[in-house]
Amino acid sequence: MKRRDELFDVKLHDPYMDKNIYKDPTICPSCHLVYHNKRWHRNEKLHEELVKSDKVDYKKCPACRKADDHYPLGVLRLTGDYVWKKKEEILNLVRNTAEAEEKRNPLARVMNIIETDEGLIIETTTESLARRLGRCIDKAHHGELEYIFSDSQKFLRVEWSKS
Numbered sequence: 001m002k003r004r005d006e007l008f009d010v011k012l013h014d015p016y017m018d019k020n021i022y023k024d025p026t027i028c029p030s031c032h033l034v035y036h037n038k039r040w041h042r043n044e045k046l047h048e049e050l051v052k053s054d055k056v057d058y059k060k061c062p063a064c065r066k067a068d069d070h071y072p073l074g075v076l077r078l079t080g081d082y083v084w085k086k087k088e089e090i091l092n093l094v095r096n097t098a099e100a101e102e103k104r105n106p107l108a109r110v111m112n113i114i115e116t117d118e119g120l121i122i123e124t125t126t127e128s129l130a131r132r133l134g135r136c137i138d139k140a141h142h143g144e145l146e147y148i149f150s151d152s153q154k155f156l157r158v159e160w161s162k163s
Ligand SMILES: [Zn+2]
Pocket: 028, 029, 030, 031, 032, 033, 060, 061, 062, 063, 064, 065
């Protein structure tokens, strides 16, 4: 298992996180997140209040735009026979982990889960969610975990396998 956690400190640019394109407040019409005080919030009460006012902008949040454009910042690939044997268990863990991460960062989401001949591919809107998913799966199922970084763009590939 290879760990290069120090590389996570390298701050590469997420092209969807340019704050200048959003006015405060803005509502995402697809997922109802609210942009306020330079952050995106999941706040039903604030959302309800803002919907009634005319001082609010409507524009899709970075997570919904990444999903529309199919622009994942993290890709986790799970391979090996074990993955198919424990698929339901692993997918449950993925769901629970993603839910917990979304509470911390509402822009962190699983975009797609794709079954291919190669394995199970999970695409995420943030690098940190892909990293957390890999770490949680490895902690519960003890396989081989590897992080592969991109030098030029904000993108993380996580490979996990167990036969
Ligand atoms: Zn959204």
